Amino acid sequence: MLHYAAEIGKVALFSIVSLVTMFATTRLGGKRQISQMSIFDYANSITVGSIAAEMATNLESWYRPFTALLVYGAAAWLVHYGACKSLRLRLIVDGRTIVLMKDGVIRKKELARAAIDLNEFLAQARVAGYHDLNTVQAAMLETNGQISFLPKSAQRPATAGDLGLAPPPASLWYDLVLDGKVMPQNLRESGRDESWLRARLHSAGIGQTGEVFYAACDAAGNFFACRGE
Secondary structure, three states, X not given: OHHHHHHXXXXXXXXXXXXXXXXXXXXXXXXXXXXXXOHHHHHXXXXXXXXXXXXXXXXXXXXXXXXXXXXXXXXXXXXXXXXXXXXXXXXXXXXXXXXXXXXXXXXXXXXXHXXXXXXXXXXXXXXXXXXXHHHEEEEEEOOOOOEEEEEOOOOOOOOXXXXXXOOOOOOOEEEEEEOOEEOHHHHHHOOOOHHXXXXXXXXXXXXXXXXXXXEEEEOOOOEXXXXXX
């Protein structure tokens, strides 16, 4: 009984160690989501996950998968660092953007080169909001596997510049209260203080910051706050 308990304890311990190591090594590749990963990132993440699982259960030779995790993590960092410094390596790792459609003409050869059939291309266009291809000027397959669409000039949304308007500069919004807790650093960065925050909450009909679920403001003084339900 004690033997099984010891084995379970070791598995739990090495599982935690493998998770921490895997998290640290994958963070070396940045914070990109799965949809933004390159082929190298995707293959590396699958391999790292498999090695981490082996490390959690291979109690006798745990140092082997642990070493492999470190090697894969270092390799991922070197590749991403090199890609930032070298255009040639970046093209090898990420590939090139492929123009699938230009001037209203779908390029059949480029679709075949990208291993995308016409139905998939049309589906991606509809998902992006382009049901009528007459409104599309160009379409490109990006290096992360997503297709971006460029609408024709007459079809793009009108901007303030098109209308001859001069709106005030846009401003970032700062999270001031999260789950009833004031964020002091964000409050300072927004150029406000807690007295200002309390006054705005009072004007919004909220007496205490503890009653606030979320509150935010921008540099222009626009304010939003709500209670938690």
